[in-house]
Amino acid sequence: MAEQPFVECRGVSKAFGNVSALHEVDVDLYRGQVLAIVGDNGAGKSTLMKILSGVHQPDRGTIKIAGEPIRIADPHQARELGIATVFQNLALVDQRDVAANLFLGREPVRAGIFVNRKAMREGARRVFADLRVHMPSLAAEVGQLSGGQRQSIAIGRATAQQGRIIIMDEPTAALGVQESQKVLDLVMRLKAAGTGVVIVSHNLRHVFSVADRIMVLRRGRRVGERLHAETTPDDIVKLIVGAGRE
Ligand SMILES: Nc1ncnc2c1ncn2[C@@H]1O[C@H](COP(=O)(O)OP(=O)(O)OP(=O)(O)O)[C@@H](O)[C@H]1O
Ligand SMILES: [Mg+2]
Incomplete structure (x- = not known):
């Protein structure tokens, strides 16, 4: 692990006008490990995810990848550096089919210009087989699929980008019990395959079922980080609401 x-x-610090969204936050991400980030609404969780995925630039602080100081200029660069993100809104195109969404913006081409639909379907089949996700049809329009299937496509896209770290901002927030469980199973499979996963969630049962470490943000500050084995949901709730000792 270590x-x-x-x-x-x-x-890492970030302000929006006079709102301090993040204040001097330290965080380490490891491959093959699941880090959960928890905290109340407005604690800064999504802001931190957006800094890691190149959507926002920090005002202060440093980021190193594989030991090298780096500036993550935009989401495209984040992906090149091995950080793929499943945004809360999923960023899927409803009118296009499953395979097209999986390769959005990085479609395989043939003869230099045409999208190679066969390669796309084959790639999509491989991604879903690796994740053991059953997709009824790769030709289905994504707008017609269930919340869990859509979430699986967004996660599949992040894995197809070969993220060494995959960030998921509230992946189970809109899902039922069974679909949430499928997403949590996917997280465990990604971890087993050596991918680092960062998961933001308000559901502590979900957090405790997958996380190796749990980091708590409160009003933009990191108020604690615990190993799963050394904490309890009560302990985490105290940190979230500010009754802890840190
Ligand atoms: N683009 C923005 N412009 C202005 N303020 C912002 C912006 N993004 C976030 N903020 C502010 O920064 C703070 C942290 O927001 P952030 O979205 O990171 O919280 P969060 O922990 O993800 O909350 P939630 O659990 O509700 O998703 C909030 O006060 C929010 O209003
Ligand atoms: Mg958020």
Whole structure:
């Protein structure tokens, strides 16, 4: 578990106008490990995810990837660096089919210009087989699929981008019991395959079922980080609401 972190953030701060969304936050992400980030509404969780995925730039602080100081200029660069993100809104195109959504923006081409639909279907089949996700049809329009299927496509896209770290912002928030369980199973499979997963969630049962470490943000500050084995949901709730000792 404890080699060099793949991503190291130190002293990351971000303000929006006079709102301090993040204040000197440190966080380490490891491959093959699941880090959960929890905290009340407005604690800064999504802001931190957006900094890691190149959507926002920090005002202060440093980020290293594989030991190298780096500036993550935009989401495209984040993906090139091995950080793929499943955003809360999923960013799927409802009118296009499953396979097209899986390769959105990085479609395989043939003869230099035409989208290679056969390669796309084959790639999609492989991604879903690896994740053991059953997709009724790769030709189905994504707008017609269930919340869980849509979530699986967004996660599949992140894995197809070969993210060494995959960030998921509230992946189970809109899902029922069984579909949530499927997403949590996917998280465990990604971890087993050596991918680092960062999961933001308000559901502590979900958090405790997958996380190796749990980091708590409160009003933009990291108020604690616990190993799963050394904490309890009560302990985490105290940190979230500010009754802990840190
Ligand atoms: N683009 C933005 N412009 C202005 N303020 C923002 C922006 N993004 C976030 N904020 C503010 O920064 C703070 C942290 O927001 P953030 O979205 O990171 O919280 P969160 O922990 O993800 O909350 P939630 O659990 O509700 O998703 C909030 O006060 C929010 O209003
Ligand atoms: Mg959020």
